[in-house]
Amino acid sequence: MLKVEHLYKEYNENVKVLFDVNFTFEDGKTYAIIGSSGGGKSTFIRCLNMLEVPTSGTIELDGVKVNDPKTNLEDIRAKMGMVFQNFNLFEHMNALDNVTFALRKVKKMSKEDADMKGKELLEQVGLGHRFDAYPHQMSGGEKQRCAIARALAMDPEVLLFDEPTSALDPEMTSEVLKVLQSLSHQGLTMIVVTHEMNFAKEVADEVIYMDKGNIVEHSPAKEFFEHPKTKRAQEFLANMI
């Protein structure tokens, strides 16, 4: 369980990006975070694994306070994978090494074991034929699927996605969304910032609508799209169509 309480984030003294965000992500569910640009979605998701340090509030993963200087951040991060908009693959490593890097360095796995696991994961995301490809030799969709395999390699409890398809054209978007769909409801908690309303509607259990630094509304996906409660969510959805 990932619990967020009274989360505040300011970048500079005056730029208040998140204020008093409260939410509990339940295990195994898939969440879609939607909202207009600049609403703080990325900031929120990046606070969850401390890529941004919260100004105040608490984030707790299974009862362990994530934003506590005494907590071993590396252990926490190993349990929370992240997939980025721009893939962020290690340019100097091929697909397989990208996937196995953390297995070898963080989990201290032998190269043989790591390679075996890495190959399995790459096959799972449809890259069984691309083990040796370097990022610059892959298409955007392939890069993102490789990045997903890299995050999965650590057997995370939670997987964070920050607009995983925004840098992709429609065809590649659908191949990546298929992978996301296949991962959902397999025990992994998925938190996906997205502009893909169909994905939110069809795959997510819950939709979280953020605006101006706060969660304005959250409800089961079907309910959210059929009967948005708040005026702001109604307007947002009206503009999306």
Place this chain on the structure above:
Amino acid sequence: MNFDVSIIEKYGPLILSGLPMVLFISAVSAVFGFLIGLLAVFLRGRNKVLKTIVNGYIDLIRGTPVYVQLIFFYLGLPGLFPGFNPPEVLSCIIVFSINSGAYLSEILRAGVEGIDRGQIEAAKALGVSKSDIARHIIFPLALRNVLPAVMNEFITLTKETSIVSVIGVADMMYRYNNVSASTYSTFEPLLVIFIAYYILNVILSQIGRFIERKLSYA
């Protein structure tokens, strides 16, 4: 015009016998210079005090000629501390290491600054430790960014070692001094040195290109 091939035939090998010394001082200084450069980049990022010290070192080295630095170290310092009498070759290695370290640290720093932060964030998000990120992500990416400049610095270093005869180290210029003193020829022995340095640096830049190709993963 008087050009005497026999001088080259007779004294060429003697002059070229100074080449291993050039290679030795350059190679050892390149290795230590690189390590000093890395250390300087690392220390610079630690805190304000270290940053000031490292910047002072870089400014001082870059603001003075290496020729003066060498003589200062070999003759100047013993003037201040009479017991301090460093051997010639060691003096050269120390001075050239410290000198190229300053230039290399600037180059490497630019390499680190040019790295795409996203890849560092990706490694952090996987729970990779800071030291593993530095070794396996930052270092290779930074080096790849600036490899041509690093190789260029090694070439510059090799050329600059041609001043070591000033403190009596037996490199090619030192041999030249001996040869021209006994034969009164200047052109022929210098031509040998000219060509030797040129070929050496052509080889070095080829090695550099080869490594660049290796690191471009194409």
